[in-house]
Amino acid sequence: KNEVEQSPQNLTAQEGEFITINCSYSVGISALHWLQQHPGGGIVSLFMLSSGKKKHGRLIATINIQEKHSSLHITASHPRDSAVYICAVYWRSGNQFYFGTGTSLTVIP
Amino acid sequence: EPEVTQTPSHQVTQMGQEVILRCVPISNHLYFYWYRQILGQKVEFLVSFYNNEISEKSEIFDDQFSVERPDGSNFTLKIRSTKLEDSAMYFCASSEDHPEAAEQFFGPGTRLTVL
Numbered sequence: 671k672n673e674v675e676q677s678p679q680n681l682t683a684q685e686g687e688f689i690t691i692n693c694s695y696s697v698g699i700s701a702l703h704w705l706q707q708h709p710g711g712g713i714v715s716l717f718m719l720s721s722g723k724k725k726h727g728r729l730i731a732t733i734n735i736q737e738k739h740s741s742l743h744i745t746a747s748h749p750r751d752s753a754v755y756i757c758a759v760y761w762r763s764g765n766q767f768y769f770g771t772g773t774s775l776t777v778i779p
Numbered sequence: 780e781p782e783v784t785q786t787p788s789h790q791v792t793q794m795g796q797e798v799i800l801r802c803v804p805i806s807n808h809l810y811f812y813w814y815r816q817i818l819g820q821k822v823e824f825l826v827s828f829y830n831n832e833i834s835e836k837s838e839i840f841d842d843q844f845s846v847e848r849p850d851g852s853n854f855t856l857k858i859r860s861t862k863l864e865d866s867a868m869y870f871c872a873s874s875e876d877h878p879e880a881a882e883q884f885f886g887p888g889t890r891l892t893v894l
Contacts, residue, residue, distance in 0.1 A: 758822070767812075
């Protein structure tokens with residue numbers, strides 16, 4: 671079983687701040703997904719990574735396979751970024767996804 | 780933009796009753812998934828489905844659960860005899876390729892309340 675840990679659990683930031691959310695996992699994986707869950711409950715996929723770095727607008731995701739660690743960065747944060755950010759890993763041996771508990775982000779104007 | 784849809788948005792049922800949750804994945808997607816999220820807890824994988832059969836299921840997905848793709852567009856999750864602990868939000872998702880290679884698109888969820 672793959673344990674997925676996220677930090678911090680809760681994060682409050684001022685608008686404009688640079689934000690980092692971390693994800694660590696215990697077993698080698700083949701892919702990692704970053705998801706955003708809105709206050710209403712809907713889930714949106716932000717990134718799928720198997721190596722290196724990806725960027726979409728103000729969001730950047732990186733993964734270090736050797737260290738079993740990924741980070742999600744938000745530059746110039748905005749109140750509309752307020753959501754729960756979830757890391758999910760796909761473990762080929764288990765052939766299923768394991769989810770972190772999420773990081774609840776609040777961006778204050 | 781294509782999206783995954785789910786019906787109903789909220790289902791209330793009595794313990795012991797059967798429920799069917801419905802999903803319409805994105806039309807050209809090949810992989811389908813069900814997840815659940817108990818209130819205040821993390822999302823949990825239930826089952827993945829590819830090529831008209833279950834490709835993987837978690838320990839949660841016991842004999843009370845079944846999935847079906849009855850007509851090439853709908854993807855259903857059936858719970859045969861609901862328990863109080865089945866109360867959760869159930870999300871359907873689909874992807875056009877294997878989980879290692881493609882992002883998943885999630886439906887809005889069905890909130891199941893078992894009384």
